[in-house]
Amino acid sequence: MAHRILLIGGTGLVGGLVAARLEGEGADLRALQRRASGRPNEEIAPPERWPARVAELGGEVAISALGTTARAAGSEAAFRAVDFGMVAAFAAAARAAGVPRMILVSSVGADAGSATFYLRVKGEVEAAVRAMGFDRMDIARPGLLRGARGGDRRLGERLGILVSPVVNLLLRGRLDRFAAIDASAVAEAIAALAGRRDPGTFVHHNRDLLQIRSGMV
Numbered sequence: 614m615a616h617r618i619l620l621i622g623g624t625g626l627v628g629g630l631v632a633a634r635l636e637g638e639g640a641d642l643r644a645l646q647r648r649a650s651g652r653p654n655e656e657i658a659p660p661e662r663w664p665a666r667v668a669e670l671g672g673e674v675a676i677s678a679l680g681t682t683a684r685a686a687g688s689e690a691a692f693r694a695v696d697f698g699m700v701a702a703f704a705a706a707a708r709a710a711g712v713p714r715m716i717l718v719s720s721v722g723a724d725a726g727s728a729t730f731y732l733r734v735k736g737e738v739e740a741a742v743r744a745m746g747f748d749r750m751d752i753a754r755p756g757l758l759r760g761a762r763g764g765d766r767r768l769g770e771r772l773g774i775l776v777s778p779v780v781n782l783l784l785r786g787r788l789d790r791f792a793a794i795d796a797s798a799v800a801e802a803i804a805a806l807a808g809r810r811d812p813g814t815f816v817h818h819n820r821d822l823l824q825i826r827s828g829m830v
Contacts, residue, residue, distance in 0.1 A: 616640075616641065616672070616673035616674065617641040617642075617643065617670065617671065617672035617673055617674075618635060618640050618641065618642050618643070618672060618673065618674045618675075618676060618807055619643050619645065619667060619670060619672045619674070619675045619676065619703075619707060619712065620632060620635075620642060620643070620644045620645065620675075620676045620677075620678065621644075621645050621646075621663065621676075621677050621678070621679045621699070621700070621703050622676075622677060622678030622679030622680065622718070623644035623645075623646055623650065623652070623655070623678070624646055624647075624648060624650050625678055625679065625680065626758055626760050626761075626796045627678045627718055627755075627758065627760075627796050627799050627800050627803070628644075628676075628678030628679070628718075629650065630760070630796055630797055630799075630800030630801075631676065631678055631800045631803050631804060632644055632652055633652070633800075634800055634801060634803075634804040635804050635807065636652065636653065636654070638804065640807070641654075642654050643656055643670050643672070644656060645658065645663045645666060645667070645703070646658075647659065647660060656670075660699050660702075663699070663702065663703055663706065664702050664703065664705070664706035665706075667703065667706040667707050667710055667712075668706055668709065668710045670710075671710045671711060671712065672707070672710075672712050673712065673713065673714060674712065674714045674715070674716065674807050675703065675704060675707035675712045675714070675715050675716070676715075676716040676717075676718075676803065676807065677700045677703055677704065677715075677716070677717050677718060678718045678803070679695065679696070679699060679700055679703075679718075680695070680696055680718065680720075681695045681696060682731075683730070683731070689730055692730075692731075692734065693734055696734050696735065696738060697734050697737060697738045697741070700717070700738050700742070701738055701741045701742065704717070704741075704742045704745055704747075705745060708745045708746065708747060712747075713747060713748040713749065714747060714748060714749040714750070714751075714807075714809075714810070715742060715745075715747040715749070715750045715751070716750075716751045716752075716753070716803055716806055716807065717738070717739065717742055717750070717751070717752050717753070718753045718755070718799070718803070719735045719738075719739055719752050719753060719754050720732065720735045720754055720755070721754045721755060721756045721790050721791055721818060721819070722735075722754075722791075723735035723736040723739055723752075723754055724736040725737045725739070725740050739752055743814060748812050749809065749810065749811065749812050749813060749814075749815075750813075750814045750815070751803075751806045751809070751814075751815050751817060752814070752815070752816045752817065753799060753802065753803060753806075753817050753822060754790070754816060754817065754818050755794050755799045755818075755819060755822060756790060756791050756792050756793055756794050756818075756819050757792075757793040757794070758793070758794065758795075758796045758799065759793050759794065759795050759796060760795060760796030760797065789818075789819055789820055790818035790819050790820065792819055794819050794822065794823070798822060798823055798826050799822055801826040802817065802821075802822040802823070802825040802826040805825050805826065805828075806825060
């Protein structure tokens, strides 16, 4: 995998796993980050500098695994500034730089018309990035992510992960998109998607991500 890949969100749960996977595959990865994580090829800069750096770097694929929560951000406005503002600015800069492909990590239930603030913002940023006209866009909509996130977990998430083995057994058919999924599986699917060039816009839920990870599709 010799083409250049730009990544934001590389210090998060999924993003960190994506970075490790791509680096292991020998990708020319440039991870734009606010803080260092000790991995090679990090580009440490404040978010307002990311678009300019994207313009300088260019690439073949842009990946956003960036995301926070209103609790972690401190307010709904601060959450939107990250999950919509930073993501959309990164994607717009990538498109302006001629990057042809975009991968966006979103969430199951993302809908610009949702009554739930979190899902509404996720849907709005999906729509904004779709409208930018990438040759290929992949949207990953995983369910509850299982993995080592440290202390950055809400109580509801912790409880959801605890009971997920039982709940997942009940979520069959189309409902399996709402099941919990290992962050490592999502990251492996994203790494695989980074090598795909067929044009179009593709939305991937849990089942799709697991099939992509295993090479079934």
